[in-house]
Amino acid sequence: MTLTEKLREKISRAFYNHGLLCASYPIPIILFTGLCILACCYPLLKLPLPGTGPVEYSTPVKDYSPPSSEPGHQQGDPSERPDWYLGAPVAYIQQILVKATVSPWHKNFLAVDVFRSPLSRVFQLVEEIRNHALRDSSGIRSLEEVCLQVTDLLPSLKKLRDLLPEHGCLLLSPGNFWQNDRERFNSDPDIIKTIHQHEPKTLQTSATLKDLLFGVPGKYSGVNLYNRKRVVSYTVTLALQRYDSRFLTSLRSRLKLLHPSPNCTLREEHVVHVHFKEEIGIAELIPLVTTYIILFAYIYFSTRKIDMVKSKWGLALAAVVTVLSSLLMSVGLCTLFGLTPTLNGGEIFPYLVVVIGLENVLVLTKSVVSTPVDLEVKLRIAQGLSSESWSIMKNMATELGIILIGYFTLVPAIQEFCLFAVVGLVSDFFLQMFFFTTVLSIDIRRMELADLNKRLPAEACMPSAKPVSRSQTYERQPAMRPATPHTITLQPSSFRNLRLPKRLRVIYFFARTRLAQRLIMAGTVIWIGILVYTDPAGLRTYLTSQVTEQSPLGEAGLPPMPVPGGVLPAGDAKLALSVFPSEPVQLSENQTQQQREQKEGLESRNGLEANQQPWAQGPESPSNGQPEPGTKAEVTWGGEDEEIWRKLSFRHWPSLFSYYNITLAKRYISILPAIPVTLYLNPREALEVRHPQEANRYHSFFPSSLGKLEAVDRPGEALPKLQGHRDVTLYKVAALGLASGILLVLLLFCLYRVFCPKNYGQNGLSHSRRKRGDLPCDDYGYSPPETEIVPLVLRGHLMDIECLASDRMLLVSCCLVGQIRVWDAQTGDCLTVIPKQGLRRDSSGIFDYQESWDQSPDPKNGLEDPFDNSHQLKRMLSPPQPPLFCDQPDLTSLIDTNFLEQATVVAPEPRHRTVCSRHKDTGYNFGRLVEKVYEEQSASNCMNFAGFPAPHGQAASCARTGSARALSCGTGEGGCSARRKSLGDEPLAGFEKSSPVSAWAGDLESSVWSLDLRGNLIVAGRSNGKLEVWDAIEGTLRCSDEEGQSGITALVFLNNRIVAARLNGSLDFFSLETHSSYNHLQFRGTPSRSSIPSSPMYSSNDLIMCQLTHTVPCAHQKPITALKAAAGRLVTGSQDHTLKVYRLEDSCCLFTLQGHSGAITAVYIDQTMGLASGGQDGAICLWDVLTGSRVSHMYAHRGDAPSLTLSPLFPAQDLGCGASLGVISDNLLVTGGQGCVSFWDIGYGDLLQTVYLGKSNESQPARQILVLENAAIVCNFGSELSLVYVPSVLEKLD
Amino acid sequence: MVKPMPRLENCTWSCSCAARGRHKNQLEKTAVGLAAKVGEMLSSSVSSSPLTLVGHGTRTPSTSSLRSSSTNSLNLNQHLVQRSLVLFAVGAFMALVLNLLQIQRNVTLFPEEVIATIFSSAWWVPPCCGTAAAVVGLLYPCIDSHLGEPHKFKREWASVMRCIAVFVGINHASAKLDFANNVQLSLTLAALSLGLWWTFDRSRSGLGLGITIAFLATLITQFLVYNGVYQYTSPDFLYIRSWLPCIFFSGGVTVGNIGRQLAMGIPEKPHTD
DSSP, rough: HHHHHHHHHHHHHHHHHHHHEEEEEEEEHHHHHHHHHHHHHHHGGSOOOSOOOOEEEEESSSSSSOOOOSSOOSSSSSSSOOOOOOOSOEHHHHHHHHEEEEESSSTOOOOTTTHHHHHHHHHHHHHOOOOOOOEEEEEEEHHHBBBOOEEEGGGGGGTTTTTSSSEEEEEEOOOGGGGOOHHHHHOSSOOOHHTEEEEETSSOOOOHHHHHHHOOOOOHHHOTTSSSEEEEEHHHHHHHESOOOHHHHHHHHHHHHHHHHHHHHHHHHHHHHEEBBOOHHHHHHHHHHHHHHHHHHHHHHHHTTSSSSHHHHHHHHHHHHHHHHHHHHHHHHHTTTTTTOSOOOHHHHHHHHHHOOHHHHHHHHHHHHHHHHTTTTHHHHHHHHHHHHHHHHHHHHHHHHHHHHHHHEEEEHHHHHHHHHHHHHHHHHHIIIIHHHHHHHHHHHHHHHHHOOOOOHHHHHOOOOOOOOOGGSSSOOOGSSSSOOOOOOOOHHHHHTTTOOHHHHHHHHHHHOOOHHHHHHHHHHHHHHHHHHIIIIIIIIHHHHHHHHHHHTTTSOOOOOOOOOTTSOOOOHHHHHHTTOOOHHHHHHHHHHHHHHHHHHHHGGGGSSOOOOOOOOTSSSOOOSSSOOOOOOOOOOOOOGGGGGGGSSSHHHHHHTTTTOOOOOTOEEEEOOEEEEEEOHHHHHHHHHHHHHHHHHGGGGGHHHHHHHHHHHHHTHHHHHHHHHHHHHHHHHHHHHHHHHHHHHHHHHHHHHSSSSTTHHHHTTSSSGGGGGGSSSTTTOSSGGGGGGOOOOOOOOSSEEEEEEEEEEEEEEEEOOOOOEEETTTTTEEEEESSGGGGGGGGOOBBBOOHHHTTTOOOGGGGTOOOHEEEEEHHHHHHHOOOTTTTTTHHHHHHHHHHHHHHHOOOOOGGOOOHHHHHHHHHHHHHHHHTTTTTOOOOOHHHHHTTOOOHHHHHHHHHHHHHHHHHTTTTTTHHHHHHHHHHHHHHHHHHHHOOHHHHHHHHHHSSHHHHEEEEEEEEEEEEETTTTEEEETTEEEEEOOOOOOOOOEEEEEEEEEEEEEETTTTTTEEEEEEEGGGGEEOOOSOOOOTTOOOEEOOOOTTTTEEEEEEEEEEEEEHHHHHOOOETTEEEEEEESSSSEEEETTOOOEEEEEEOOOOOOOEEEEETEEEEEEEETTTTTEEEETTTTTTEEEEEEESSSSOOOOOOOEEEEEOSOOOOOOEEEEEEEEEEESEEEEEEETTTOOEEEEEEOOOSTTSSBBEEEEETTSEEEEEEEETTEEEEEEEOHEEHHHH | OOOSSSSHHHGGGGGGTTTSSOOOOOOHHHHHOOOOOHHHHHHHHHHHHHHHHHHHHHOOOOSSSOOOOOOOHHHHHHHHHHHHHHOOOOOHHHHHHHHHHHHHOOOOOOOOHHHHHHOOOOHHHHHHHHHHHHHHHHHHHHHHHHHTTOOOOSHHHHHHHHHHHHHHHHHHHHHHHSSSSHHHHHHHHHHHHHHHHHTOOOHHHHHHHHHHHHHHHHHHHHHHHTTOOOOOOOOOOOOOTTTTHHHHHHHHHHHHHHOOOHHHSSSSOOOOO
């Protein structure tokens, strides 16, 4: 035992024990594994969550200095400092947060007054900032020196060219909407429209231009028509290149001086550094997504192979969990030991999974489920584990080796990858062994329980005890099979669900998974989600901008009224209504919008409610058109104003900088504390900046509020009107959405109905999971895997197998060299070899000429030829090693050489065998034998021999004299050549060329062309026209007939009749007669289902005579290719395009069937007189045997029909690849293919299963298929025979 | 790996398409070269596919059956077309995706830019790669059948998926990893490619064909670069990058793997004697 074997043995034993352990204590082991996983994953908690969100780090603003770019020397505690905090930031962001309000507020001001005048102050403020300069000892420093200079915008942003600064300081303010030009602002009739014109029309994903310029989120800016707080806030954003604390301090103090914020409580202590991760664009996502798709395809294709388990999904999940948690464990363990992952986890993850792989898991599953089902679960697991242990270990070692090689590439990234992979592999192995095996054992146990519950009867008829031995795990135990042949009755219903048409299967899959419903549900949820998402901000702003831009009210619908600015100072409600009586609809649409937005604004600004001013105090006070001092507004600064940039989108800054082609990925910016600026504007100022058109446009502001107030009092009057117009917009959207949703649902419903027929409930039930147990085959729900069927290979033939015959018990095969082997069809044991092993010279396949001995006619039985006689006697006794001249050891070698010589000369044309040659044969042997003794008498007798072209008897008489024999061929080769020469002189001149062999080893070289078997008798038709009857058990020749000269192409052996069809088209009828009385016949075997007459058993003691009873000399013009007999009829098919039907009893030709236009290749006849024939023209004809008429005729093939079988329903014919086929039971078709056997369902035409016959010689086709009674299939497969038993599941059915 | 001109290096991924699709800068040369390429590919595919047909056809008649193979060849033809279509799609898709892998990109915000990035390579690159993939993928099973040793090693889709994933990984590594020098990069990739072959192929024909493909593709690339059709930024192997043959080799093996798996779909011809 080598070291490898020892190791292997040990490993498999260890795995066996481990499997026992796992299956015995499943729950504790699973708990243990779960704890292990959790423990190993614990360090992962410390890792930052992956994501693209920015990371913050704040430092005190006092003593702030930019960090050095060297990681080494830095002040402060290095542990707190993130590692990205190195070097100067991309920019320092200084925001000047402006809060402005008109105070005191007059209640007859317009809505635009809330923000128009505050916004107008931004120009002044920006001027101040731009012109700020610090004068100190070192000179004058202006903003231009400190700020971040930007160049061109990206070329794709041309439309923003006027709005964003170019070639100068990056300074953003709402003033940019008007190019920082006060005049433009003043002449702008519609501020809101200007602001919103660049808002995206679709879903908001990132920072919009409004956000960028205002520097505060849109809803905090207060620039809208329903700002009830009447506080407008915006920022002036300044990007600085360098941090100049003195300049900034001076700027801050100056601004504070100019615009004091008395109640400001902002803490200005911290500089916040914001680090941005690398952003993943769509372009980068595509390869990533592709790798993940490949990964999922891999997992899908892998787990699809899990079979024969209770819950496929469960096991697949367990397999995936195994791999994933092993990866997590790997990362966790690596982190625990101080390795921080630097690779992008998401990117390398698919590769890691693929490297670790699911293979082991699948192999384990397959191995376990292929153990004998009747074993205990524990043992099954253990056996499965141990049988795969070696390959698992080998694979693991290989993978580790490969990965270790990768570790020595010295590339840090690859090294890290390899490290993770190694740890992952080991932990994966651990999990496979503990977690997955245990899950598998639980699953198998569940399946067994289900089996027990559902199929008790089936259990009962299973063989009770099978040896529990590991070595026999895969071996079939044919001996255990019930010897009685049984038929297979397949239940069509149970098979239907295995091979539904693909279309139906897809539909059933849809139906089973309720895919349509789920799709509808998901679609609805997504749709609602989109609505909800867009509603508070997106949809509203969208609608706002839409309405402002497109509604006739905004543009053409409301022609600017030539009202001078000062003339209509305030909107008197009643006046306004009276002025515009003709436009109630547009008016109220505006109101509608305002009101709705007010409502939403209320919801969104709960936090600001505290300092909200009461809306329109004293509505009862008369509005007389004079500005009336209202309440004093006060701007408050609260905690929410601190770091208001946090409320911006986190893509705010990256997108701002990306406009200038500056990426913030993996870099950071520092945001300095904002400078608060408070602006109070007096009403006069507000009135001055008011645009003349706005007075007309927004005059309805107050009426609406008034109307609302009135509506509170008298809900019956004003409210319906308002309400009705609100519906127009709101309900329009809602109705549209609802309609589209309904349409979608209806569409899907229709599709669903179309796909699923109404009776799907009944049909589909059997396919639903719940109903599985109803059918016997169903509780597995799968077709058996291919490994389930292991062909039993019968080896022994040296050459390709030529013909094959079988009855129920025996199987006879014959190879090219004429060796006949008899097998037990049940066990596959080789029972007999004909000719006997002992007579075979060597393995070259040339046999001794025993037949010539045996067939030597009576004169030979005389005692004159003692050697001959003794041999014959020994043959009769069938000795295991016939001692042919055994006392002279050198004899065989001599024969050897001669045979070889002869064999080289020979051309195998055995038909012209003459009797004479045999005599020479014997003479020659004899001469060789006594060569040394009679050496001196040599030459002359050869010439004697030349005179012996004589027939049998003469030659025999001649040979009787030993001396003559000795003389005849005394000189070995010389004699040989002499003999040949003498033959050459004869009229047999052509003989020497064509068939000298036949003279020698005629029977040896003639191959068996046809074979049949009944009972224990084998009938072999040879190519030389000889018919031989052998005893299958004893291996002895019972009788032979050699009258015919033409090769026997087909043979039928029925009862005691033999019909041989010869190459020349003649038909010979033989009858077998025993010398003893006929009642010696025993019947063997049980009657089979097809009621083939039970074969007589000829006892070996009887002398069997084979008599030629009748000969039809010219049955066909051309060679007979097909011959079948049944029901007392014999059908021949020939190459001359005709079929003939004979009666078996009297060999009378009944019909000649014409109809084929090509040679007949296949004929089938069965007991019901159904006759079918297939021709080379591809036609199949069905005939009525009783009348000889053609029933039907079809062209099914383009090629010829190589074989034909008639099932009770219809003839099945070989279609595609295989040259052979057979039918088992009613609806199972077997075809042979390239190295495989395929099982088909006839009714559905589906491939059920393919069994591969061997590993090595796949290129060998399976040429012949015989269906045995016990449903095994024999196919010759090169020089081997394969016994393939029909899938065990099928067997279990009966 | 320094990549000052990623645009020109797009083709490095192109792996499978190797011999065929290359970046060409001048338009007219592109057209001419493309026409030539297409002609070559057409002729090669035409010469290869009917050859197999004829081969199968002549083999069909055997001792036991003398059937004409017209039906079979018809089916085979259809199947061949299907296979080549699938392979073409795979090749073109991989071309697009792996191209993206090689592109160093900025953070883009606008969808039009993203689209532009996806189709940044010349329009003819994916078709060329697809065609090349189809040819290679048909060539592998064809050669297998001619050699009479059908490929049986790990013939399942899971293994094919694994192979594709490893191939993408190799491309990923060549695009993303930082290596000390070109020799190290090339050696690592060569080892990876050989590992790919060993893990998923292990057939001599596969190795031979892969090497042939790599050699031919490299030769053609050299030729193209020499004629100035396009150029590499930092060539270290005559005119091209030295790791290009490795990518070609692994691409050939991968596509061959897919092609073989696709060829498994039809039953093998039963008569080979």
